[in-house]
Amino acid sequence: xxxxxxxxxxxxxxxxxxxxxxxxxxxxxxxxxxxxxxxxxxxxxxxxxxxxxxxxxxxxxxxxxxxxxxxxxxxxxxxxxxxxxxxxxxxxxxxxxxxxxxxxxxxxxxxxxxxxxxxxxxxxxxxxxxxxxxxxxxxxxxxxxxxxxxxxxxxxxxxxxxxxxxxxxxxxxxxxxxxxxxxxxxxxxxxxxxxxxxxxxxxxxxxxxxxxxxxxxxxxxxxxxxxxxxxxxx
Amino acid sequence: xxxxxxxxxxxxxxxxxxxxxxxxxxxxxxxxxxxxxxxxxxxxxxxxxxxxxxxxxxxxxxxxxxxxxxxxxxxxxxxxxxxxxxxxxxxxxxxxxxxxxxxxxxxxxxxxxxxxxxxxxxxxxxxxxxxxxxxxxxxxxxxxxxxxxxxxxxxxxxxxxxxxxxxxxxxxxxxxxxxxxxxxxxxxxxxxxxxxxxxxxxxxxxxxxxxxxxxxxxxxxxxxxxxxxxxxxxxxxx
Ligand SMILES: Nc1ncnc2c1ncn2[C@@H]1O[C@H](COP(=O)(O)OP(=O)(O)OP(=O)(O)O)[C@@H](O)[C@H]1O
Ligand SMILES: [Mg+2]
Numbered sequence: 277x278x279x280x281x282x283x284x285x286x287x288x289x290x291x292x293x294x295x296x297x298x299x300x301x302x303x304x305x306x307x308x309x310x311x312x313x314x315x316x317x318x319x320x321x322x323x324x325x326x327x328x329x330x331x332x333x334x335x336x337x338x339x340x341x342x343x344x345x346x347x348x349x350x351x352x353x354x355x356x357x358x359x360x361x362x363x364x365x366x367x368x369x370x371x372x373x374x375x376x377x378x379x380x381x382x383x384x385x386x387x388x389x390x391x392x393x394x395x396x397x398x399x400x401x402x403x404x405x406x407x408x409x410x411x412x413x414x415x416x417x418x419x420x421x422x423x424x425x426x427x428x429x430x431x432x433x434x435x436x437x438x439x440x441x442x443x444x445x446x447x448x449x450x451x452x453x454x455x456x457x458x459x460x461x462x463x464x465x466x467x468x469x470x471x472x473x474x475x476x477x478x479x480x481x482x483x484x485x486x487x488x489x490x491x492x493x494x495x496x497x498x499x500x501x502x503x504x505x506x507x508x509x510x
Numbered sequence: 511x512x513x514x515x516x517x518x519x520x521x522x523x524x525x526x527x528x529x530x531x532x533x534x535x536x537x538x539x540x541x542x543x544x545x546x547x548x549x550x551x552x553x554x555x556x557x558x559x560x561x562x563x564x565x566x567x568x569x570x571x572x573x574x575x576x577x578x579x580x581x582x583x584x585x586x587x588x589x590x591x592x593x594x595x596x597x598x599x600x601x602x603x604x605x606x607x608x609x610x611x612x613x614x615x616x617x618x619x620x621x622x623x624x625x626x627x628x629x630x631x632x633x634x635x636x637x638x639x640x641x642x643x644x645x646x647x648x649x650x651x652x653x654x655x656x657x658x659x660x661x662x663x664x665x666x667x668x669x670x671x672x673x674x675x676x677x678x679x680x681x682x683x684x685x686x687x688x689x690x691x692x693x694x695x696x697x698x699x700x701x702x703x704x705x706x707x708x709x710x711x712x713x714x715x716x717x718x719x720x721x722x723x724x725x726x727x728x729x730x731x732x733x734x735x736x737x738x739x740x741x742x743x744x745x746x747x748x
Contacts, residue, residue, distance in 0.1 A: 402598070409595040411566060413608055414584035427598045505598075 279477070287481030295482065302486050305444060305463040308376050312383035313440040320388045320439070321432050324395025325425055328403050339396070345389035350382075354449030357382045361453065374455040379463070382449040387439035394438055398431030399424050430501045437501075441494040445487065515576050515583045515662050516542045516694055518563065522572030525558055533558045533718045535572060540663070540696060545689050547705045547726070548698040549741065550715035556698035557592055559715065560665045563696065564589050585612070588656035588664040592671070592698075594648040596640040601632055604640045604651055608659045626654040629684060631677070645672040653681060663694035670704065682707060702742060706730055714738050 290298050327338065359365050361373040361381075372378045402424050410420050425432065447465040454461035456470055464487045471480035517539050524534035533555045540546065540563065548556045561567045563574070564587060576583035588608075597604050605623035610616070627633045630650040635643065640651060649672055656664050666685075670678045678701075685708065689695050699705055705712065709726040714735065721735045733739040740746070 406595065406597070408566060408591060409597075412564060412589040412591075413611060414581075415611060419611060423597070 283477035283481050286478030287483075287485060290478060290482035291485050295479075297479065298482050298486065300459070301462050301464060301467050301483060304376065304461070305465075308379045308450070308463060309383060309440060309443045312380045312387065312443050313436055315380065316384045316388040316391055316439055316443075317436045319384075320391035321395050321435065324392040324435070325399045325421065325428075325432075327392070327396045328399035329421065329424065342389050342393050342396070346393055348386065348389070349448070350386050350446050351448035351452070353385050354382055354452030357385065357449065357453045373453065374457060374461060376454070376461055378453040379450040379461060382453045383443040383446065386446060386449060387443045390442055391435045391439040394435035395428075395432055398435065399428050402428050402431075430505045434498050434501050437494050437498050441491060444490055444494075513578050514542060515578045515586050516540060518574060518576055518663075520563065520572070520574035523562055523569050523574060524571040525562055525567045526570040531570075531718060533562060533567075536562075536720055538563075538713065538720065538723070540694065543692075543694060544710040545685075545708050546696045546711050546713060547709035548696065548713045548715060549700070549702075549705060549738075550721075551737075551741070554715040555718040556715055557667055558718070559713075560589075560667050560696065560698055564665050586662040588659065588661035590649070590652045590656045590664070590666045590669050592667040594652035596643070596648055596651070598641055599639070600637050601627065601640050601643070601651055602636040605655055605658060608655060612659060622658060626658050630654045631680065646674065646677055649673060650677065650681065653684070657684070657688055657693070661693060663696065664688070666695065666697040668698055668700065670699065670701065678704070702744075714741075 327335065327342075357378065358373065360367050361370070361378055362368055363373075372381070406424065406427075410423065415423070445465060447469055450461075450463060451466050451469065454463070454466065456462050456466035462470075464483050468480045468483050468487070471477070471483070520536060520538045520540075522535045522537060524536075525532045536559065538559075548559060550556055558567065562569070565580070565584060566589075578586075597607060599607075602620065602623055605626055606616070606619045609619040609622060614622075624633065624636070627636055630653060632643075632647060632650060632654070635647065640648070643651060649669055653666070653669055656666075669685075670681055673681060682704065685695060685697075695708075697708070706726070709729075711725050712723070712729040713720055714722040714729065714733075714737075716735070716737055722729065722733065722738050724734070729738065730742065733742055
């Protein structure tokens with residue numbers, strides 16, 4: 277019991293004093309996950325919106341695939357990205373394995389279906405609500421899309437934040453493709469796993485506090501967006 | 511001189527959902543001027559007829575023709591739904607929306623929107639989110655939003671259903687003004703008093719068919735069907 281309390285206070289101290297290792301690892305985590313979230317959003321938000329509006333033959337099938345992809349185990353994604361990027365794999369020449377870029381690729385694959393699925397649902401709901409009005413006003417296809425994206429902007433932002441929340445806490449895939457290399461590809465989750473394994477609980481707990489802080493912040497933001505939605509601000 | 515879009519001629523129109531016939535076959539001509547009131551019991555097909563005239567329903571049989579190409583006809587009509595559809599935006603943004611679609615500059619659109627908000631008594635609510643308005647306020651907003659682009663014809667589906675006496679009178683005044691200024695109006699209502707005040711002619715629907723179509727005075731004085739007579743007496747129409 278004493279060990280744990282010592283670890284917690286030491287970890288807390290590391291956060292308060294902005295321990296250089298902790299800061300470096302945190303920044304690497306943010307760099308990878310923010311980039312992955314932006315890339316994934318650029319792919320997923322328009323795709324989700326398009327899926328909500330367009331009727332085509334295999335739409336149901338595509339949605340089913342999307343939902344299935346959402347449940348992909350991250351470790352398996354890591355394994356596949358590893359195989360693709362490894363020296364003997366099809367993209368081996370690029371030399372991306374064990375770089376932040378590899379981690380970004382893995383995270384993009386993991387969160388794109390999630391963001392697309394949330395965006396799809398949100399835009400579909402608004403489209404169902406607006407359908408008759410927008411048809412009645414004889415809007416063009418582009419006017420419709422812009423209207424739905426604009427009035428769904430909070431939901432789309434929420435989707436992106438949910439993607440960020442999923443990616444920042446993910447271990448399996450980035451451990452495999454990033455390798456948890458000190459000063460290169462070590463991020464919050466992989467570092468926690470490593471330090472815990474080594475028995476250095478203070479750094480692990482300090483990193484854990486940062487991770488919890490980030491997760492809580494994202495959830496507060498999502499909640500706040502929901503409130504402005506109800507209040508109709510911006 | 512702009513080509514008039516009316517008369518609108520509907521012939522043999524049938525609307526079905528799955529195999530159930532909701533409307534028709536209906537032959538109906540909407541002439542160039544007037545104030546047509548559509549009456550009939552719940553489920554008679556008033557909403558379906560209005561939506562069909564506006565082009566929101568697909569016909570299983572029959573067709574209809576405007577005097578101008580469909581694209582243009584679509585731009586020159588307005589519709590007020592039975593349950594108002596609010597954009598998730600402020601009252602002002604809702605009013606501006608149809609004008610902006612047509613390329614009106616923001617400043618001019620805003621000025622027009624303020625004017626219309628005042629006419630329907632929503633000038634204090636311009637910055638309120640429209641989805642939070644009361645049922646009656648939503649109907650007023652939907653009406654103003656439909657009239658603001660000065661359509662040649664506007665279809666209204668029970669626009670006063672949630673309004674109190676005073677608001678109803680204000681809306682009727684607005685509609686009569688618009689009508690006098692040349693806007694063709696086709697409107698469904700259950701309110702017999704309102705029908706008498708506004709109608710120049712009446713279409714009476716029963717079970718998806720036009721049971722009676724006459725000038726207003728004829729309909730109200732000498733209804734041709736027992737059901738219309740019962741409705742006007744205030745009896746329940748079976
Ligand atoms: N989506 C739908 N699917 C199946 N039946 C429908 C659908 N919409 C309407 N109907 C049916 O079509 C008929 C006509 O409906 P409509 O809404 O046109 O009636 P209405 O005259 O407007 O009634 P109210 O006075 O209640 O507004 C009704 O019997 C209704 O149940
Ligand atoms: Mg109706």
